[in-house]
Amino acid sequence: MATLNTAQTYTTGLIQNFDLYAPKLVNKEEYFCAGHRACQGCGEALAIRLMCKALGKETVIANATGCMEVISSLYPTTAWKLPWIHVAFPNAAAVGSGVEAGLKVLRRKGRIPDRYVKTVAIGGDGGTVDIGLQALSGAMERGHDLLYICFDNEAYMNTGIQRSSATPFGASTTTAPAGKASIGNKTWKKNVPEIMVAHNISYVATACHSYPIDFMNKVKKARAIKGPAYIHCLSVCPTGWRAESKDCIKLGRLAVETGIFPLYEVENGKYRMTVELPENLRPVKDYIKLQGRFRHLGQVELDFIQKRVNLEFAKLMQKVECLKSWTELAKQA
Amino acid sequence: MTKPVGIEVAVAAAEAVALCNIDVAAVYPITPNTHIAEHLSDIVADGRLDAEYITVESEHSALSAVMGASATGARTFTATSSQGLMYMHEVLPIASAMRLPIVMGLGNRAVSGPLNIWNDHSDIMLQRDSGWISIFAENGQEAVDMFIQAFKIAEHPDVLLPINVNMDGFQLTHMVEPIVFPTQTQVDQFLPSYRPFATIHPDKPLSMGTLALPEIYTEAVKARDVAIVNSKKVILRVWKEWGKQFGRKYEPVKSYKTAGAETLLLTMGSMGETAEEAIDALRKKGVKVGHLNMKLWRPFPFEELSKAVKGCKLLIVTDRALSYGGPGGPLCSEVRAALYDDPSRPEIVNYIIGLGGRDMRVEDFMKIIETAPKAKKSGGAYQLYGVRE
Numbered sequence: 001m002a003t004l005n006t007a008q009t010y011t012t013g014l015i016q017n018f019d020l021y022a023p024k025l026v027n028k029e030e031y032f033c034a035g036h037r038a039c040q041g042c043g044e045a046l047a048i049r050l051m052c053k054a055l056g057k058e059t060v061i062a063n064a065t066g067c068m069e070v071i072s073s074l075y076p077t078t079a080w081k082l083p084w085i086h087v088a089f090p091n092a093a094a095v096g097s098g099v100e101a102g103l104k105v106l107r108r109k110g111r112i113p114d115r116y117v118k119t120v121a122i123g124g125d126g127g128t129v130d131i132g133l134q135a136l137s138g139a140m141e142r143g144h145d146l147l148y149i150c151f152d153n154e155a156y157m158n159t160g161i162q163r164s165s166a167t168p169f170g171a172s173t174t175t176a177p178a179g180k181a182s183i184g185n186k187t188w189k190k191n192v193p194e195i196m197v198a199h200n201i202s203y204v205a206t207a208c209h210s211y212p213i214d215f216m217n218k219v220k221k222a223r224a225i226k227g228p229a230y231i232h233c234l235s236v237c238p239t240g241w242r243a244e245s246k247d248c249i250k251l252g253r254l255a256v257e258t259g260i261f262p263l264y265e266v267e268n269g270k271y272r273m274t275v276e277l278p279e280n281l282r283p284v285k286d287y288i289k290l291q292g293r294f295r296h297l298g299q300v301e302l303d304f305i306q307k308r309v310n311l312e313f314a315k316l317m318q319k320v321e322c323l324k325s326w327t328e329l330a331k332q333a
Numbered sequence: 334m335t336k337p338v339g340i341e342v343a344v345a346a347a348e349a350v351a352l353c354n355i356d357v358a359a360v361y362p363i364t365p366n367t368h369i370a371e372h373l374s375d376i377v378a379d380g381r382l383d384a385e386y387i388t389v390e391s392e393h394s395a396l397s398a399v400m401g402a403s404a405t406g407a408r409t410f411t412a413t414s415s416q417g418l419m420y421m422h423e424v425l426p427i428a429s430a431m432r433l434p435i436v437m438g439l440g441n442r443a444v445s446g447p448l449n450i451w452n453d454h455s456d457i458m459l460q461r462d463s464g465w466i467s468i469f470a471e472n473g474q475e476a477v478d479m480f481i482q483a484f485k486i487a488e489h490p491d492v493l494l495p496i497n498v499n500m501d502g503f504q505l506t507h508m509v510e511p512i513v514f515p516t517q518t519q520v521d522q523f524l525p526s527y528r529p530f531a532t533i534h535p536d537k538p539l540s541m542g543t544l545a546l547p548e549i550y551t552e553a554v555k556a557r558d559v560a561i562v563n564s565k566k567v568i569l570r571v572w573k574e575w576g577k578q579f580g581r582k583y584e585p586v587k588s589y590k591t592a593g594a595e596t597l598l599l600t601m602g603s604m605g606e607t608a609e610e611a612i613d614a615l616r617k618k619g620v621k622v623g624h625l626n627m628k629l630w631r632p633f634p635f636e637e638l639s640k641a642v643k644g645c646k647l648l649i650v651t652d653r654a655l656s657y658g659g660p661g662g663p664l665c666s667e668v669r670a671a672l673y674d675d676p677s678r679p680e681i682v683n684y685i686i687g688l689g690g691r692d693m694r695v696e697d698f699m700k701i702i703e704t705a706p707k708a709k710k711s712g713g714a715y716q717l718y719g720v721r722e
Contacts, residue, residue, distance in 0.1 A: 057535050058535050059535065060405075060533050060534070060535070062401060069544065070544055073540050073542075073543035073544050074543070074544050074546065075543040075544060075545045075546070075549055076543075076549075078539075078540035078543060080538070080540050081538055082535070082538055083533035083534055083535055083537075083538040083539060083540075084533070084538070084539075084540045084541065085401065085404050085533050085540075085541040085542055086540075086541070086542035086543065087397055087400055087401070087424060087427050087431075087542055088397070088423055088424055088427060090393065090423075091393060091394060091397035091424065093394075094389065094393070094394035094395075094397035094398045094401070095397045095398065095400060095401035096401060097359075097387055097389070097394070097397075097398045097401065098357065098359065098387065098397065098398035098399055098400060098401025098402035098403075098404075098405075098409075099401040099402065099404065099405055099533065100401075101357050101359075101385035101387055101398070101401075101402050101407075102356065102357055102385075102401060102402035102403070102404070102405030102406065102407040102409075103405050103534075104385060105356045105357060105383070105384060105385045105402075105407060106356065106405060106406060106407055108383070109356070109383065111406065112405075112406065112532075112534060113536065117534070117535055134390060134391060134394075135390070135391070135393070135394050135397070137390065138389060138390030138391070138394055141390075142387070142388065142389075
């Protein structure tokens with residue numbers, strides 16, 4: 001127990017000593033400012049704020065259309081203290097590719113100061129895993145020095161809670177509603193981190209704002225990679241999940257503790273759990289019961305979800321236990 | 334000035350773009366613009382041009398990437414055709430709204446369906462209202478000249494708008510023509526380095542591409558309209574300067590043998606030179622006919638057009654695209670609208686010609702000119718020339 005960094009001990013330890021740790025761990029500078037128009041209890045806005053702290057000043061952000069763009073850039077105001085560009089919904093990764101190329105060539109030609117500036121593209125789940133997947137795949141495959149962070153709130157929240165391919169099984173959304181002939185969304189969440197791993201990029205991670213230090217460490221690590229990197233950040237949306245605003249952080253923790261959204265990173269092909277979970281996961285029911293989007297589900301569906309979560313978690317653990325890093329493989333080959 | 338060299342126009346266009354010392358290009362392959370993409374990548378690969386060449390996975394990303402690069406202050410270029418331009422459609426008006434002076438080469442091609450890779454103007458006409466400056470090259474030399482002019486126009490502090498240079502696919506892009514290239518020194522003299530108005534950089538963080546509520550959207554539209562209308566002054570100035578430095582004259586509406594002409598034939602793009610041969614043949618027969626070629630499509634050259642048609646009785650407008658169920662071709666619709674308030678305006682007849690690569694020979698233009706008065710009397714807003722019914 002003493003050495004096992006379970007979700008429980010991690011959480012308790014962090015909160016109890018927050019005043020002691022926080023000033024050393026967290027950049028006090030705010031680059032994503034108060035006054036934006038996000039809903040009460042918005043996990044995504046919190047995640048963005050944490051991301052900015054971890055990225056620091058020498059960063060350019062390319063933002064896909066979505067909640068975060070809309071709530072932060074209402075002309076003539078802006079919540080961004082980092083240089084920021086928004087073009088459209090599906091193309092944050094492509095815009096980011098261009099920004100990266102522009103900064104690189106202008107630095108090389110001496111037209112901008114000779115300093116390293118990181119390009120980061122961000123988007124919601126719709127802008128990343130659905131309409132933006134092609135641009136994302138292209139940017140990652142081409143090897144740009146680009147960090148892409150998906151803030152996944154599991155539906156098209158900006159347009160009013162429509163189903164995306166990141167929406168979990170059984171959730172009722174406005175385009176996959178629960179009804180007499182429907183249990184809500186009929187598909188399992190698309191595993192985009194795995195698709196990113198298949199791009200042979202050297203850093204992929206999952207994260208959640210409810211584990212702020214873990215998230216910021218991952219952002220810092222990804223920022224340091226001189227090449228493509230991807231972070232998939234679960235971002236609780238109390239509005240769209242039909243949950244209470246006060247439960248935002250709790251829901252993020254439960255998503256992790258139940259194994260529905262495990263936190264891990266993949267460095268050069270090597271999987272590692274960054275928040276260790278016990279073998280017996282917390283029941284998914286604990287997570288699901290707090291959310292109105294799942295309230296129509298019966299025991300049969302809950303059992304189905306539990307089984308599938310167990311399977312997906314086992315699949316992940318198999319990778320964690322068996323897969324070696326590419327450096328190691330290269331030595332053997 | 335160097336001697337003319339025989340070179341394929343698309344390849345020459347890439348050479349012209351390279352002479353402009355671009356910083357970033359993102360091009361996705363599509364016929365008939367591919368040779369621009371290929372040759373430009375050759376130039377970069379050979380180390381003749383220090384630029385980032387992004388091999389994007391789609392045209393949507395091509396324009397998005399050059400927008401990102403342009404926002405950092407880089408000189409940027411992209412090129413496409415037809416379906417590719419339509420795939421960019423979403424991003425086109427955003428580029429003009431964000432006032433990014435991107436230069437785009439268009440190898441004009443018919444839009445599907447049915448699938449057709451040959452030339453007409455339906456691609457650019459479908460993107461007409463995107464807020465881009467639009468110019469049309471009549472031959473290879475004009476294409477080369479226009480690319481160099483395009484950067485100067487787009488990047489001018491009074492303009493800061495994206496611009497597309499239109500070249501008829503195959504009929505222009507794939508022709509080998511004698512072309513005079515300006516030297517690097519001449520281009521450097523003509524084209525100053527790009528000084529962006531605002532860039533995204535940590536030294537001066539700002540937000541680009543923000544959201545506008547109904548309270549400000551109309552003003553944003555107005556601002557862009559004022560910018561593109563006013564860009565004509567800069568275009569005319571740049572063309573005058575070009576004429577002075579290189580001896581080749583550019584004007585929004587080019588007139589050919591219009592003195593005393595009772596009938597005028599208006600074309601846009603590479604068919605102008607074929608049409609001129611028809612004019613020559615008919616003038617020899619004593620027919621009072623002249624030719625106009627539109628080089629500037631956006632901003633629309635109202636004054637120049639009005640002046641050019643003064644005194645003529647019949648104006649034959651040829652279009653390379655059709656607005657289905659509408660008043661005819663887009664060029665003629667606008668010509669009609671532009672001349673409507675002119676009490677001495679000529680009769681106007683609209684022929685839709687050369688769709689999807691359908692060839693137009695000298696005889697075809699002669700036939701159009703000869704049958705136009707009858708066509709006017711028989712009514713109908715427009716007709717598809719040479720259609721098999």
